[in-house]
Amino acid sequence: MGALDAAAGRVAGGATVAFRPSGSSMVPLTRSRPHMVVAPVDPSKLEVGGIVLARVAETVYLHLVSSVDLARKRV
Template sequence: MVCDAAGVGMLDAVATRVAAGERVRFRPTGTSMVPLIRSRQQVTVAPVEPAKLETGDIVLVRVAGTTYLHLVSAVDHANARVQISNNRGRVNGWTGHARVFGICVEIEGVARAGTMGKVAEGSA
């Protein structure tokens, strides 16, 4: 999900906090991730070990200067990068592991299966 101008700044602020090791709860806006995430649903994002990411994970990531909460649509761990897409088939592009800040571990308090083993060690 990417938001209006105010929301984009919010995602950048969340990315900064997650990159610093925090788990962050917030309510992104937009429809690009429906039905996985609906606009204004509360999500929890935790720091991630990018080398453990798989297709289908929802990540907080920067691609070509824009921060998104979108899907991993392909992985290329040999080159330390992932491809990011929304849930409607639009590919945002490839980005390096260093620009993957976190993984969505909960939506509206419900844990996302397969995420906990991917959370970075030592995250709060």
Template sequence: MGVLDAVAARVAAGATVVFRPTGNSMVPLIRSRDRVTVAPVDPAAVQPGDIVLARVAGTVYLHLVSAVDAANCRVQISSNRGRVNGWTSHARVYGICTRVEDADRPRTEGKVRNAEP
């Protein structure tokens, strides 16, 4: 089990998690080792441009929502560099990134559900 798998399990259980992901696929929105906060999310409320913690084809990503298919209860997940990871169901969207370092992410109000303080 990788770090993101462990974070996803905690967020899916209702915890808000602060951690430092690695990688460059989300630069400049998230840089490698930036401190991010991820809270449980209502998947039906996410919109393109939101950064979510989601499982796509067996892999957990902290990536952008690039498209929403509300009729089929699914979202498309992509890196910030244009790589599309694929579509995933609402059941596999665990959390939304609410903070990066000391900056709140825009448009997260009303999307967080049952988050711990």
């Protein structure tokens, strides 16, 4: 289990979590190892441009929100 998996599990349980994710997939929005704080959020409050933890096919990613479709419950 990686750091993102652990953070996602704690957030799913209702906790606010601070951590330092590594990698370059979010450059230029953020660099590797920034201090990030993630917390549970009401999906109706998500906005384009936000950053979320997303689980896709059993893998957790730090992901930029590029669209929000509340009717289909998709981000």
